[in-house]
Amino acid sequence: MLGGATNLIGTEQLALRKRYLTFALLLLALNTASSLFFMARITRPVFDDQYNIVDVKRYAADGITRDSLSKHVNPPGPASFAWMAGAVRAIGGDSVRDARLGALVSWLILAGCIVFFGRLARLDSTELWYAALLVTMAFPHTQMAMATVLTEGPAALFALLGVMAWAAFMAAEQVTPAIFALCVAGGSSIGIAVTARQYYLALLACWPLLILYRWWRGRLTGAAVAAAFASGAAAVIPILCLIVAWHGLQSPGMVSGASYVKWNSKVGFNVIRPLIAAFYVGLYFFPLTITEALRDRLARDKKVWALALFGGIAMALIGAGFVQPGPLHTLLKAGDRIPHGANLLLALIAAVTIYNFALFADSAWERRNELVAKPVALISILVVGFFVLEQVGVGGNIPFYDLYVLQIAPFLGIAAFAVYPRLSRSRLVPLAMLWVIGEITLWRYLWRT
Numbered sequence: 001m002l003g004g005a006t007n008l009i010g011t012e013q014l015a016l017r018k019r020y021l022t023f024a025l026l027l028l029a030l031n032t033a034s035s036l037f038f039m040a041r042i043t044r045p046v047f048d049d050q051y052n053i054v055d056v057k058r059y060a061a062d063g064i065t066r067d068s069l070s071k072h073v074n075p076p077g078p079a080s081f082a083w084m085a086g087a088v089r090a091i092g093g094d095s096v097r098d099a100r101l102g103a104l105v106s107w108l109i110l111a112g113c114i115v116f117f118g119r120l121a122r123l124d125s126t127e128l129w130y131a132a133l134l135v136t137m138a139f140p141h142t143q144m145a146m147a148t149v150l151t152e153g154p155a156a157l158f159a160l161l162g163v164m165a166w167a168a169f170m171a172a173e174q175v176t177p178a179i180f181a182l183c184v185a186g187g188s189s190i191g192i193a194v195t196a197r198q199y200y201l202a203l204l205a206c207w208p209l210l211i212l213y214r215w216w217r218g219r220l221t222g223a224a225v226a227a228a229f230a231s232g233a234a235a236v237i238p239i240l241c242l243i244v245a246w247h248g249l250q251s252p253g254m255v256s257g258a259s260y261v262k263w264n265s266k267v268g269f270n271v272i273r274p275l276i277a278a279f280y281v282g283l284y285f286f287p288l289t290i291t292e293a294l295r296d297r298l299a300r301d302k303k304v305w306a307l308a309l310f311g312g313i314a315m316a317l318i319g320a321g322f323v324q325p326g327p328l329h330t331l332l333k334a335g336d337r338i339p340h341g342a343n344l345l346l347a348l349i350a351a352v353t354i355y356n357f358a359l360f361a362d363s364a365w366e367r368r369n370e371l372v373a374k375p376v377a378l379i380s381i382l383v384v385g386f387f388v389l390e391q392v393g394v395g396g397n398i399p400f401y402d403l404y405v406l407q408i409a410p411f412l413g414i415a416a417f418a419v420y421p422r423l424s425r426s427r428l429v430p431l432a433m434l435w436v437i438g439e440i441t442l443w444r445y446l447w448r449t
Contacts, residue, residue, distance in 0.1 A: 268395015
């Protein structure tokens with residue numbers, strides 16, 4: 001009887017894996033084709049191309065030196081720019097096109113690694129990696145990141161490779177030499193990810209979990225402790241090198257004011273920014289889970305409805321400071337054509353966002369034992385939480401662009417599908433809508449400069 005149940009569970013997981021992967025690869029193919037056509041059709045710089053290409057050209061010409069690092073202009077770290085600079089040097093053609101191709105290749109390598117390593121991972125986590133790929137490919141900013149000179153692709157590549165290694169270390173029965181080396185390599189990859197996008201410090205905050213998880217599972221040995229500390233050191237080394245070169249984690253261009261004309265960012269203390277980040281994370285989490293969350297036992301609970309209602313009213317009253325540049329801002333401007341339309345629309349959006357997250361939190365608590373048993377699910381939930389919390393240290397007046405949420409899109413996907421594994425037709429509809437929004441966002445530059 002037990003063996004039959006085990007086989008049934010395995011069959012269900014295999015079916016989920018196949019379904020996740022099929023749609024993920026479909027979206028990957030569509031995004032790749034769209035990106036290549038975009039590069040061929042629109043050769044002029046768009047979006048952040050004109051800004052990011054400056055650092056790409058510098059690293060392509062001068063390499064990574066202390067002098068070139070000291071001239072860095074853009075806020076993100078140098079690792080992603082160096083990656084695209086490598087493509088510029090290797091191809092040797094138009095710098096914008098070559099840098100775009102470099103960004104696209106990073107996403108393709110990421111997808112290839114998820115598919116390849118997913119087949120080698122434990123069965124109970126393989127489908128979650130495929131879910132991460134599915135959500136990332138459907139995310140409305142991914143097409144822009146695949147087709148233009150943006151830093152999210154190389155950064156996500158190193159971040160997810162690091163998390164794969166750490167999750168494998170946490171799940172391993174014994175710390176063999178291969179697992180030890182994998183854990184150290186994972187730390188190094190996460191360190192590089194931080195030097196690409198500083199927001200990936202949220203990954204480094206998960207490092208204590210390497211020891212605590214193995215201790216909780218009764219697998220904490222001397223070799224495990226040594227591997228964890230070696231991995232932490234490997235993660236810190238690239239970050240320390242960047243701090244020495246930049247005299248901090250802010251780029252020289254950001255410190256001097258060369259990055260932006262009207263925006264500035266610095267290390268500080270900001271209580272409002274984490275709330276803004278939490279709202280946008282919840283907003284993008286809504287389409288990933290709402291169709292399944294409605295099946296939760298609290299879906300008709302009056303307390304949950306009251307919480308959502310009061311949250312929506314509060315957001316309508318203070319929403320001006322929460323709405324950042326992006327699609328939501330554009331949508332609210334359209335709603336402003338009628339009296340109080342923007343406030344009413346914002347209240348509705350906030351209410352359904354809070355409602356959905358409350359149901360998700362309840363479902364996650366109900367399945368907490370299953371989630372804790374899956375290292376990648378545990379890491380993903382913590383990464384999302386730390387990503388929100390770390391915003392408290394971002395000072396200055398730079399907005400929280402919703403593009404930033406793309407950095408944690410894979411972890412949102414893992415968390416969403418770890419709690420709600422089912423991929424029904426109704427769940428595919430919101431994902432498809434997100435993808436369409438991404439295509440519209442990208443191809444609007446056919447007419448815009």
